[in-house]
Amino acid sequence: MTGPAILAALLSLAEPEQGTVRGLPLSIGSGRNICARVTFDRRVAREGGRIFVLDAARPGDEEAIRLSQGVLVRRGSLTSRAGETARRHGVAAVSLGQGRMDASGAALYLNEPTYGPPAKASGFAYRPVEGFSERVIKEGDAISLDAMIGGVTLIAPEEAQDRVAAFEAASAYDGLRSVEGLELWLTSSGGSARRAVALLEELVSRAAAGTMPIDDFSRVRRKAEAEVVAASREDLRGAERRMFHRALGRLQLRAQDCAFDLDEARAAAAGVEATARLLSVSDEGTAKLARSCRDELQRRAIARGRGGAGDLAQAAVASGADRSQGWDLPPEAWSSFVAANDLSGWLKQTVDDASLGLRLKSERIRERILSGRLDPSSALGAALLTKASEPSLVIGPDGALKSEGRADILERVKQAWAASWDPGPLGARLRASNALSYQGRLRIERIESAAVSGVAFSRDPGSGRRERIFIEAAAGSLDRILSGEGEVEAISLDRRTGRALWPRTRATLSAEQLARVARLALGLDAWKGAGVEVAFSFRGSRLLVHHSRALEPPRPLILPAR
Numbered sequence: 087m088t089g090p091a092i093l094a095a096l097l098s099l100a101e102p103e104q105g106t107v108r109g110l111p112l113s114i115g116s117g118r119n120i121c122a123r124v125t126f127d128r129r130v131a132r133e134g135g136r137i138f139v140l141d142a143a144r145p146g147d148e149e150a151i152r153l154s155q156g157v158l159v160r161r162g163s164l165t166s167r168a169g170e171t172a173r174r175h176g177v178a179a180v181s182l183g184q185g186r187m188d189a190s191g192a193a194l195y196l197n198e199p200t201y202g203p204p205a206k207a208s209g210f211a212y213r214p215v216e217g218f219s220e221r222v223i224k225e226g227d228a229i230s231l232d233a234m235i236g237g238v239t240l241i242a243p244e245e246a247q248d249r250v251a252a253f254e255a256a257s258a259y260d261g262l263r264s265v266e267g268l269e270l271w272l273t274s275s276g277g278s279a280r281r282a283v284a285l286l287e288e289l290v291s292r293a294a295a296g297t298m299p300i301d302d303f304s305r306v307r308r309k310a311e312a313e314v315v316a317a318s319r320e321d322l323r324g325a326e327r328r329m330f331h332r333a334l335g336r337l338q339l340r341a342q343d344c345a346f347d348l349d350e351a352r353a354a355a356a357g358v359e360a361t362a363r364l365l366s367v368s369d370e371g372t373a374k375l376a377r378s379c380r381d382e383l384q385r386r387a388i389a390r391g392r393g394g395a396g397d398l399a400q401a402a403v404a405s406g407a408d409r410s411q412g413w414d415l416p417p418e419a420w421s422s423f424v425a426a427n428d429l430s431g432w433l434k435q436t437v438d439d440a441s442l443g444l445r446l447k448s449e450r451i452r453e454r455i456l457s458g459r460l461d462p463s464s465a466l467g468a469a470l471l472t473k474a475s476e477p478s479l480v481i482g483p484d485g486a487l488k489s490e491g492r493a494d495i496l497e498r499v500k501q502a503w504a505a506s507w508d509p510g511p512l513g514a515r516l517r518a519s520n521a522l523s524y525q526g527r528l529r530i531e532r533i534e535s536a537a538v539s540g541v542a543f544s545r546d547p548g549s550g551r552r553e554r555i556f557i558e559a560a561a562g563s564l565d566r567i568l569s570g571e572g573e574v575e576a577i578s579l580d581r582r583t584g585r586a587l588w589p590r591t592r593a594t595l596s597a598e599q600l601a602r603v604a605r606l607a608l609g610l611d612a613w614k615g616a617g618v619e620v621a622f623s624f625r626g627s628r629l630l631v632h633h634s635r636a637l638e639p640p641r642p643l644i645l646p647a648r
Contacts, residue, residue: 105221105240107182107196111233112162112169114550115178118291120156120231121241121253124223126192134445137231139194139223141187143168151177152508153445156231158223158238160185160194163576165541165558165567173547173619173637174485175448176510178233194223198240234336245280252284256292261443265302269309279318282310283325290326293361294333296353300360307364326365334358334372341375344382345550347616351380386615398610402631405609406602410623410630412481412531413473419466420503420526427458437521444509444516451507460496470495474530479565481529481633484511486621488533488565495530502528531632536623538594539564540574544607545617547637552617554587555579555604559594564623564632579604595624602629610634 124137131138131150138154140147142161151157151171157179162168172179185196197218205214221240223229228246230239241249255271258264268285275281289306292298307326311319337354340346346354355376362369399409424430436442436450461467474495480487482502489498505511506524515521540559545552557579560572567574575594578587584604595603603622606629610618617637623630 105198105242107184107198107221107238107240109180109182109184109236109238110162110164111236111546112157112159112164112166112179112181113172113177113547114233115156115172115176117234119253120178120233121228121249121288122155122231123226123228123246123250124158126194126225137229140168141191142166143171147171151175151179156180156233158182158194158229158231160187163558163574164543164547164556165574169547170485170568174505174510175508176513178231180231180233180236180238182238192225196221196223196238196240245284248278248281248284252281252288255285256288259289259298260292263302265305268306272306272309272313275313277313277315279314279321282314282318283321286310286322287325287329290329290361291333291336293364294330294337294354294358295350296355296357298357300357300364303361304364323365327367330361330365330367334370338370338372338375339551341372341379343550343552344379345545345552345617346376346379346383348380348383348387351376351383355380398631398634401610401613401634402606404613405606407606407622407629407631410531410632412479412529415470415499415526415528415530417525417527419528420524422464422466423458423460423500423503423526426461426464427454429454429458434522437516444513448507448509448512451512452504455504455507456500458500460500462496467496470499470530477533477565479531479533479568479632481531482506483527483633483635484508486564486568486633488569499528529633533563533565534625536563536625536630537561538599539567539621539623540595540603541567542603542607542620542622543617543637544611544620545637547617547619550617550637553581555581555607557595557600557603557607559603561594564621568621581608599624599629606631 120137122135122137124139125131126139128138128147128150130136131154134153136154137156137158138150139158142159143151143166147167148171151168152175154177157168157172157177159168159181161183162181168179168181182196185194187194198221199215200217200219202214202216223240228241228250230241255268259268272282272285286307289298289303293300293303310322314322337358341354355373358369358376359373402409432454433451436447462471471492474489474491476491478489478495480489480498480502482505485502485505487498487501489495503526512521515523538559538561540557543556546554546556557577558567558574560567560574562572566572575590575592577590577600579585580587584601606622607618607620610620614636618634619637620634621632623632
């Protein structure tokens with residue numbers, strides 16, 4: 087089967103929305119669709135609120151990616167600069183793997199699939215792809231980014247303003263939990279049925295996932311019906327049913343693979359059931375699937391507690407690998423830095439400040455850490471300068487950075503500390519009510535030669551689904567793949583059989599090495615109780631683990647129904 091034929095077959099599997107192009111999910115972000123205007127200018131992207139579109143991320147794009155609503159790249163792998171930066175900062179990101187950039191860099195031309203009439207085969211309904219037509223995304227256009235499935239939907243100009251405004255109103259609700267604000271927004275729309283439809287489409291998926299209390303959704307729904315003329319109310323109901331059906335499909339996929347955390351599974355089970363009852367439609371067994379996932383997650387948590395978590399070195403050995411040699415920077419180093427820069431009280435005040443959103447908290451804390459002084463003459467500074475006399479990797483729980491040696495080791499340590507205050511890890515600690523529990527543990531490893539290195543993902547880093555293992559590998563030491571050097575081979579394996587899902591274009595890893603990496607990824611997944619991203623190298627016959635971190639993207643705040 088040719089590449090275009092494979093793409094067409096995949097696109098035929100899903101119920102498409104008009105104007106949707108599929109790509110590779112790089113980062114799930116908040117787990118929700120993003121609807122916003124696009125920009126090709128990194129300076130505009132740094133102002134926030136836009137979807138940053140670029141050919142491929144380059145040095146200097148990190149700030150623009152961090153402050154964007156979402157990221158769309160024409161080409162980029164899971165270990166690309168765009169993918170790594172977006173996951174670290176909790177920004178939704180999709181790589182299209184197709185299209186062409188305008189010579190000026192201000193437009194992206196895409197091949198949009200055209201679908202035939204609905205058909206059925208073996209009990210499944212689908213719409214086959216019959217061909218492709220060229221579409222263009224220009225500066226200021228509105229698009230919807232679905233990083234869960236890698237979908238990019240081009241929004242018609244006449245709908246753009248309403249769709250973007252509805253997304254912004256729903257996002258404001260996520261932060262403030264103000265139903266009154268949504269009601270005021272509907273009143274100010276002047277009875278526009280299109281704006282009411284756009285808002286309900288945003289809110290249905292939240293209610294189904296349990297991240298919006300059903301009482302709040304019901305109240306907004308009544309207000310929307312009251313604001314529009316009677317003839318438009320059926321349009322509202324049709325939009326609700328359509329979006330609920332799409333939400334069910336997404337939740338069913340995640341529930342079948344149990345790609346939730348425990349709180350999400352509980353919320354989804356209750357949310358789907360309540361929303362289906364309110365809309366007078368079937369939940370198609372989704373609540374039952376979510377409850378089964380909830381029960382399984384509870385059993386896993388109990389089993390892990392009985393077995394003892396151990397550390398990464400022990401988990402690596404149990405999974406057929408060794409921990410690479412290095413030395414650890416203990417929590418006392420972070421405590422010393424915090425005390426020397428008078429950060430303790432300031433950190434608590436900033437974290438507790440209810441007037442600051444997650445991204446603003448993260449930005450202020452990062453700036454303060456990066457501008458802090460790490461004295462070369464202190465005990466910590468002297469130890470770092472002595473032990474890191476050669477090129478090294480500075481590895482933290484939320485990133486790995488290359489240091490050239492004494493010239494930049496102190497700065498790299500601060501950057502590794504700052505990475506753990508990015509929106510992703512900070513948001514996870516805030517949800518667990520332990521935002522200040524960060525201990526600053528780092529590991530310094532001298533960069534040594536390796537035959538091949540790479541990064542393995544035990545689950546899909548976009549959707550969190552467990553049916554595939556992703557591995558990206560390149561010849562040489564780990565710093566090459568982390569810096570984007572060398573040719574990277576991307577491999578997708580079936581989790582159950584271990585077989586490659588796509589024909590391999592090169593053999594960077596032998597079949598035996600591939601099996602060992604897959605075993606390592608699955609072993610660390612079981613140890614962590616979540617999807618993991620693990621960096622590895624082969625030195626001779628030895629499989630070495632450099633670092634492993636949980637694939638835990640920022641999740642929307644889940645509140646109980648009032």
